[in-house]
Amino acid sequence: MLSFIVNQQVVRTDQHPGMVLLEFLRDVRCLSGTKEACREGECGACTVLVGRLQANGRVTYKAVASCLLPIGDVDGGHVVSVEGLLGAPLTLVQQLIVDHTASQCGFCTPGVVLSLTGFALTSPTLSYTDAIDALDGNICRCTGYVAIRNAVQQLVNQLATTDHTGAGRLAALVAAGVVPAYFQTIPQQLAALPQPSGKLDPNAVLVAGGTDLFVQRPEALMETPLAFLSQRRDLDYVRVEGQVLRVGGGVTLEDFRRSETVLQHFPALARDMLLHSSTILRNQATLAGNIVNASPIGDATIMLLAADTTLVLEAADGTTREVKLxxxxxxxxxxxxxxxxxxxEMAIPLLPPGGRYRFEKVSNRVTLDIAAVNTAMRLVQAPDGTIADLRISAGGVGPMPFMxxxxxxxxxxxxxxxxxDAIVQVAASAAKPIDDVRGSAVYKRLLLRNLVRALLTSAVAEEVAR
Ligand SMILES: Cc1cc2nc3c(=O)[nH]c(=O)nc-3n(C[C@H](O)[C@H](O)[C@H](O)COP(=O)(O)OP(=O)(O)OC[C@H]3O[C@@H](n4cnc5c(N)ncnc54)[C@H](O)[C@@H]3O)c2cc1C
Ligand code: FES
Ligand code: FES
Incomplete structure (x- = not known):
């Protein structure tokens, strides 16, 4: 039996853990404020907040696409749909959307409201840029984004003096009318719920973020035992040991992107993660899931390949082995x-002095789109500027991602x-693309040539500027 809180109500259910939260909210709980459109994580209409109790007794919330999130993954957590945002009568975000006429047909609006509420709860900066990034997975087909951006600007202005560091934040957001007062009772309520054991069945299908699995085979996953990686809290870490960045197998793309450690040692890697899907996806999706999905154009995979990553693989009996990515x-x-x-774990060597890392991707849209071709580079130069070590990965130009x-x-x-020129030539010769919906083979080979040239010339330009 699964136990979690939906808005203000504790829910216990025997539904299959593979039922997606969107279906549970709408069809089982009759909460129709959460909208259903693409069912593939593409539009944001189904966005809800999921809060999880942390070791420090606080609850951290994330905006997620409920159409790809199985209810087994919210066991022991707090789910907030638009029905759970009970202001007086509207919350601050809802009121600003009304004031700026930022909703027309209203279909996207619950998702927009939840994404912005998630931003207010989690953003380390509460900046306008961060708020706009928080909406990168929410598509609006009729209002137009100017009105939404105006509402966002006002929200950011009003939150400018909010305590956004630590314990006082939730109380400040309640006082500002961003979330209802009952949020403050949630930590105690979650502490009273049975929390998942953290033991995973090795014979079950392993679900991390589910953002590949629940697009590829949602029906089949309703028929089979599932194991949820998020229950392995011990795999949720990013730390530096010696000259190696160690990233736990359960770390989501967004937590990786936000990690102070990543920002300190691989600022470019943290920046490039913004090109991966969208906030509501990155909040669920993991780096490890991207690797095991083995898509020839997985963005995180291409980044980690160039970065010379080693995987630590754990067998069911706890023994480990290492494999180079x-x-x-x-x-x-x-x-x-x-x-x-x-x-x-993913073990990524830190860049030595003279080291650079770069990533390039071409896709139809900047966000919410997978690449036609992507590539990344790790370049180490000697003090005299000559090449000491060069690694370039390539995606979209072969059956699997490769070096x-x-x-x-x-x-x-x-x-x-x-x-x-010579390096570009070697890269072009290594490419074996095929014609498909993302482009012709000729186009993709040309893309790789140009992207590798872009990687290298940016390094040359930096060298000249030094
Ligand atoms: C709308 C949309 C946009 C997307 N945009 C992008 C994009 O821009 N770039 C991109 O690269 N991808 C994109 N994706 C694909 C997807 O989001 C990523 O591949 C994501 O990183 C998958 O991670 P996950 O944790 O959700 O994997 P899951 O779906 O949970 O798992 C994928 C596979 O990995 C296995 N697995 C997961 N974790 C582990 C582990 N620790 N050990 C062993 N096996 C494991 C699972 O069993 C499963 O077989 C997009 C997907 C959607 C739906
Ligand atoms: S219904 Fe479109 S993202 Fe979920
Ligand atoms: S208000 Fe109609 S889709 Fe956004």
Missing amino acids: DRFFLAYKQVDLRKGELIR IHGLQVFTGRALDAPTV
Whole structure:
């Protein structure tokens, strides 16, 4: 039996853990404020907040796409749909949307309200940029975004003096009318609920964020035992040990992007994660899920490949083995993962002095879109500017993500125009793209050439500027 809180009510249910939250809210709880449209994480109409009790006794909330979130993953948590935002009579976000005429047909509005409420609850800066980023997964087809942006600007202005550091934040948001007062009782209520054991069934289908699984086979997942990685709280860490950034297998893309440690050691990697899907997806989706999905154009995978990542794989009996990420992919959608094994950790070497990291992606839209071609580079230059080490990964130009081989010959060479041309040529020769909906093979090979050139010339430009 699953137990969680929906708005103000404790719910116990025997529904299959693979039922998606959207269906549970609308069809089982008759809460129709959460809208259903694409059912594929693309539109944000189904956005809700999910809060989880932390070790410090506080609850952290995330805006998520309920159409891809199985209810097994909210066990022991707090789900907030638009019906749970009871202001007087509206919350601050809702009132600002009314005041700025930022809703027309209203279909996207509950999702927009929940995303902005999530921003108010979690943003480390409460800045306008952060608020706009929080809406990158919410599509509005009729109001137009200017009115929504005006409401956002006003929200940010009104929250400017809010205590956004720690314990006082929730009380401040209640006082500002952003969330109802009952939110303050949720930590005690969640503490009284049975929390998941954290033991995963090795024979069950492992669900991390579910953002690939619940697009690919939602019906099948209603028929099979599931194990939820979010219950392994011990896999939720980002830390530096020696010269290695260690990232737990349960870390979401958004937590990775926000991590102070990542910002300190790989600011470019943190920035590039914004190009991955959207906030409501990144709040669920994990780096490990992106790797095991083995898409030839997985963005996080391409970034981590170039960064020379090693995977620590954990078997059901707790024993571990290490596999370099560039050896993990065996063939199209086939990886070196044994039955019952999971990715416990991704170990990323820190950049040495003279090291640079870059990522490039071309997709139809900036956010909410997978790449036609993507590529990343880790370049280490000697003090005299010559190449000491060069790694370039490529996606969308073969059946699996891969490293471009043969770059060692450039070690010791100056990063000048002839060298750049030669590296671009090696990359183009390694590409084996096919014609598909994302572009012709000719186009994708040309993209890779141009993106690799962009990676290298930005490094040259930086070198000149130094
Ligand atoms: C609207 C939309 C937009 C998207 N945009 C992008 C994009 O821009 N770029 C991009 O790269 N992808 C994108 N994706 C794909 C997806 O979001 C990512 O691949 C995501 O990182 C998958 O992670 P997850 O945790 O949700 O994986 P899940 O769906 O939970 O799992 C995927 C697979 O990995 C396995 N798995 C998960 N974690 C582990 C682990 N620790 N150990 C072993 N096996 C594991 C699961 O069993 C499953 O087989 C998008 C998806 C959607 C729906
Ligand atoms: S219904 Fe479109 S994101 Fe969920
Ligand atoms: S108000 Fe109609 S889709 Fe946004």
